[in-house]
Amino acid sequence: MTKTVVNALRSMAVLLCIAAVCTGVLAVCNMYFPKYTPKLDGATAALVNSICDTGVDDGTAHADGYIVMLDESEFGANIADHNKLNKNGKAEILAVYGQPKGINAGAYVIESQSDGRDGKIVVLVAYKDGTVTGATVKKQGESYWNKLPSGLFESLQGASGNVDLNGEFGKTGATVSLSAIERAVNMSNAFALEYNLAIREAISERSKGAAHD
Numbered sequence: 001m002t003k004t005v006v007n008a009l010r011s012m013a014v015l016l017c018i019a020a021v022c023t024g025v026l027a028v029c030n031m032y033f034p035k036y037t038p039k040l041d042g043a044t045a046a047l048v049n050s051i052c053d054t055g056v057d058d059g060t061a062h063a064d065g066y067i068v069m070l071d072e073s074e075f076g077a078n079i080a081d082h083n084k085l086n087k088n089g090k091a092e093i094l095a096v097y098g099q100p101k102g103i104n105a106g107a108y109v110i111e112s113q114s115d116g117r118d119g120k121i122v123v124l125v126a127y128k129d130g131t132v133t134g135a136t137v138k139k140q141g142e143s144y145w146n147k148l149p150s151g152l153f154e155s156l157q158g159a160s161g162n163v164d165l166n167g168e169f170g171k172t173g174a175t176v177s178l179s180a181i182e183r184a185v186n187m188s189n190a191f192a193l194e195y196n197l198a199i200r201e202a203i204s205e206r207s208k209g210a211a212h213d
Contacts, residue, residue, distance in 0.1 A: 038095035040069040048109045051134030052126035054102030066102045074202035091187035100207035110188040116180040123184040132159045147173035
């Protein structure tokens with residue numbers, strides 16, 4: 001066996017070891033840090049209620065159907081396919097929550113995410129009559145989060161298309177985080193424009209059931 005062959009076999013062995021280690025690390029990460037899955041729990045309902053008021057307290061809104069999580073089939077969408085088709089936007093739609101009853105009946109909230117500096121930033125954006133009425137962050141772990149402007153989410157109210165947060169706020173010291181929020185909001189706005197009528201019709205159907213509860 002020539003020296004060249006021996007070196008090649010050694011290189012292959014090293015690569016196989018690296019691949020095995022990487023596979024093991026990924027398996028451990030998936031075990032202890034599972035992929036984030038959106039759900040309508042009490043904490044989510046409270047956030048939705050904070051940006052799109054139902055007129056009742058958080059617990060009642062969650063327990064009594066003032067806030068619901070819509071199934072994508074209810075408004076004729078395939079969220080996974082939508083995200084694949086719009087992957088250049090570097091953001092993803094995760095879920096849609098509707099309000100079948102309450103003082104903002106017919107409004108809805110879209111949950112979206114994009115990569116920040118230190119992980120995914122998950123954003124909730126509320127819509128009524130086709131425009132943003134409120135927004136907040138559901139999940140983040142950014143190192144420079146406190147450098148973002150305090151009025152960031154208030155500035156989104158009334159938006160219905162692309163927003164340019166970097167252009168609006170300039171240098172903040174948290175450019176990567178701000179860009180992630182901008183991408184998530186823009187993806188959410190685009191989804192809202194595309195499915196606005198269908199989502200509102202789905203909420204209307206839910207409201208018929210809520211009226212008999």
